[in-house]
């Protein structure tokens with residue numbers, strides 16, 4: 001049987017990137033997605049916005065929902081201070097298999113804990129299983145209809161604190177209307193839209209940055 005797109009993306013990384021060099025992994029994936037095959041990574045334009053927020057927050061603990069091939073995992077982990085960790089949740093085992101290899105190729109496996117399974121099942125277990133009290137930064141990039149229920153779950157499980165920052169991808173395309181309405185109307189959040197484009201295209205998309213006020 002033929003290869004999948006994530007497998008072809010991984011092959012491109014193994015062939016063209018430099019082992020242990022996160023920036024070369026990022027550049028190789030962006031080149032592959034522009035020139036060979038589009039893939040649903042956050043991409044370079046939105047990725048630059050995400051980088052600036054990661055640097056501003058300089059999180060001690062980070063949660064990523066939706067690993068896919070590990071592109072944004074590498075983008076975030078490369079900016080984390082020594083001794084800090086990123087927990088990333090992936091539902092699809094084939095995506096997780098590729099992502100582990102991309103993260104390892106970048107040399108960031110010590111900073112990343114990839115957990116396979118549905119976010120709705122894993123989130124309630126995070127405190128006890130991984131010794132996390134709260135997350136300083138959450139990047140939402142998984143099923144678009146899971147953004148709102150998982151945000152409410154994070155609140156209910158006491159995984160957010162005053163000042164925790166949520167960064168949500170694809171709030172315009174494919175769109176997360178219920179999530180957007182919630183974070184923009186709730187007194188518990190201070191929300192801001194960063195206009196950009198759907199990765200590797202001219203279609204509008206953007207990131208929503210929402211600070212939890214407690």
Ligand SMILES: O=C(CSCCNC(=O)c1cc(-c2ccc(F)cc2)cc(O)c1O)c1ccc(O)c(O)c1
Nearest residue numbers: 040066067089090091118119141142143170173174
């Ligand atoms: O990660 C997953 C699998 S779903 C992938 C989500 N991402 C998208 O669907 C996605 C899609 C598009 C896009 C596709 C076609 C278009 F024409 C236009 C846009 C762009 C993106 O940037 C995306 O992120 C997961 C599922 C359940 C869990 O509970 C969990 O923890 C994780």
Ligand SMILES: [Mg+2]
Nearest residue numbers: 042141169170
């Ligand atoms: Mg996305």
